[in-house]
Amino acid sequence: MIPIAHPVFGDQEVDAVSAVIRSGMIASGEEVVSFEKEFAEYCGTSEAIATSNGTTALHAGLLACGIKPGDEVIVPSFTFIATATSVSMCGARPVMVDVCEDSFGISPDAILESITPRTKAIIGVHLFGQPCNISAIQDICAEKNLQFIEDCAQAHGALYKGKKVGSFGSVGCFSFYPTKNMTTGEGGMITTCDSALADHIRRLINHGQSKKYLHTEIGYNYRLTNIGAAIGRVQLKKIDTMNEARNKNAALFSKNINHPKIFLPQILNDCSHVFHQYVIRVGGGKRDELASWLSNEGVGTAIHYPIPVNEQPVYANISNPACPISSKLAKEVLSLPVYPGLSIEELSHICNSLNRWSC
Ligand SMILES: Cc1ncc(COP(=O)(O)O)c(C=O)c1O
Numbered sequence: 001m002i003p004i005a006h007p008v009f010g011d012q013e014v015d016a017v018s019a020v021i022r023s024g025m026i027a028s029g030e031e032v033v034s035f036e037k038e039f040a041e042y043c044g045t046s047e048a049i050a051t052s053n054g055t056t057a058l059h060a061g062l063l064a065c066g067i068k069p070g071d072e073v074i075v076p077s078f079t080f081i082a083t084a085t086s087v088s089m090c091g092a093r094p095v096m097v098d099v100c101e102d103s104f105g106i107s108p109d110a111i112l113e114s115i116t117p118r119t120k121a122i123i124g125v126h127l128f129g130q131p132c133n134i135s136a137i138q139d140i141c142a143e144k145n146l147q148f149i150e151d152c153a154q155a156h157g158a159l160y161k162g163k164k165v166g167s168f169g170s171v172g173c174f175s176f177y178p179t180k181n182m183t184t185g186e187g188g189m190i191t192t193c194d195s196a197l198a199d200h201i202r203r204l205i206n207h208g209q210s211k212k213y214l215h216t217e218i219g220y221n222y223r224l225t226n227i228g229a230a231i232g233r234v235q236l237k238k239i240d241t242m243n244e245a246r247n248k249n250a251a252l253f254s255k256n257i258n259h260p261k262i263f264l265p266q267i268l269n270d271c272s273h274v275f276h277q278y279v280i281r282v283g284g285g286k287r288d289e290l291a292s293w294l295s296n297e298g299v300g301t302a303i304h305y306p307i308p309v310n311e312q313p314v315y316a317n318i319s320n321p322a323c324p325i326s327s328k329l330a331k332e333v334l335s336l337p338v339y340p341g342l343s344i345e346e347l348s349h350i351c352n353s354l355n356r357w358s359c
Contacts, residue, residue, distance in 0.1 A: 002346050004300040005179040006339050008242055016230035023226075031226035035233050036189070039174075042157075042236060043166040045191040047198035050224035050232075051205055054153040054175025057188035058086035060222055061171035062121070064200045065147045067092045071120040073149075076106035076132075077308040077323035078330070079125045083151050084309045087123070095119070096310035098323040103268050104279070105132030107325075111140055114321055121147040126155035126165050128304070128335075129181070129246070129276035130268065134160045134168050149173070152191075154276035156181045157243045161270050166191040171201075176228070181243060181276055182235035184228035245340035246275040249347055253278055253336065256351040261286060261359055277304055278338035286359050287334055297353040302335045 020026060032050050040048035051057040067073060069091030075083050077096040084094035097110035104127045111122055122141060124132040134150075141148045152158075152166045153175035159165070166172025176187035192198050203210055208219025224232075235242075250273070254264050263281040267273045282290050291301045308326035309315065336350060 001295075001298050001300050002337050002342070002350065004302045004335060004337050006341055007178045007183050008238070008340050012234045013231050016234050017227055020226045020230045026227050027225055028223040029226050031229035031233065032224050035224075035229035035236070038233060038236055039189050040191060042239070043164045043172065043191045045167050045172070046193045047191065047195060049190045049192075049198055049201045049205065050229060051188040051190060051222045052224055053186045054173060054177065054188040055082040055086055056205070056220065056222035057173035057175070057190045058082060058123075058149075058151065059089045060201050060204045060220070061149060061173050061190045062086055062090050062092075063204055064197050065121060065149065065170050067120055070118065072116060072118040073121045073123060074106075074111050074114055074119060075123045075309070076125050076127070076326075077310040077320075078104060078305065078326040079127060079151070079309060080153070080305065081309055081312060081314075082153075083123055083125055084315070092120070093118075093318065094309075094315075096308070096315070096320050096323065098321070098325045099127075099329070100133070101325050101329070102266055103130055103132065104128060104329065105130070106137070108133055108136035108140060110321070110323075111137070115140075115144055115146075119144070119146060121149050121170075123149045123151050124169070125151040125153075126158055128265070128279050129155050129158055129274040131155065131158050131160035131165050131271045134165075135270075138168065153177075154180065155274055157239050158274045159272040167193070170194065170197065176232060176235075181246070181274055182232065182239045184224065184232040184235070187224050187228040187232060242340045243274040246338055247273065249338045249340075249342055250275040250278050252347050253338070253351065256348075257354050259355055259357060262290075262354060275338050277335040279304065279333050279335050281329070281332040282334055283332060284359075285331070287332055289359060290354075290357055291334055293357050294353055297349070299350050299353055300337060303333060304335050305333075306330055
């Protein structure tokens, strides 16, 4: 079976982890500091703060931006649950709005319809590796005095108008989960150009500690380990090559998949895509049938995501605007394997299996 995702590791990651273990300094330390510096440089921000995962990055980032009980934060309804639950973790209310059908990104029109006096921030998710409509969101934030928070969990290295994602918002929040474009095992990163905000985040992720054993606010243990950072530093050196491989695989799919019932992803103007996922759409209620066919052909697939966030049981008690595009996408999307290690034979097999599907 060709898996849906597979991390790319080599001897360098093994050597880097071995060196950290041999040093005995396995918790957060010098490796983390170096990883943060290198990641900030990569993203074009002045600061980066490593965290234990992408969810804690979002939580700490939102807290540092002042999100608190009683506030509303506008998030897309079509995303991974953590985009919304991180807002709930602050005691604030996620307002889940619809997305654009072409980009899967949050809809600027839907944002405008949902702003209230309680709205404090907008989270834009660069879903599947493609930047959302950053300019439109920035304009809304400037006009309405809102903070822009970027959920970059799926888009390491993606560019919007030639600039890296994670460098546009008050904070950019990344995940290094093993299926992501680069990994540290579990891990995350917050990027920002605001040094006061960065200092606050550093306290928040370390028990609210401002000096050793002096705790000035409620904080958390959201630190990354040196082991994770050592893997991350090696992965960061390879991220552009790995993204190029994803783009090559995606281009091969877009050229060779040719089936009347299958709709292919689009790359939008102003965006460079890093194809965290290559997501096709299958209409007519046939998506699950195609997934079964591919499974029988030895091709693993996944559904990102089968239930929009606003329809999740956890948010059943929150009244929310209708999100018809998200509901439609949830029934139609199917992610194909697109990770860098796929062989040309595997890529051809995926295309042939799709083109041979009779429905
Ligand atoms: C869009 C998005 N946001 C946030 C997260 C949370 O990241 P993590 O799983 O590292 O906590 C993910 C992870 O899948 C994600 O895809």
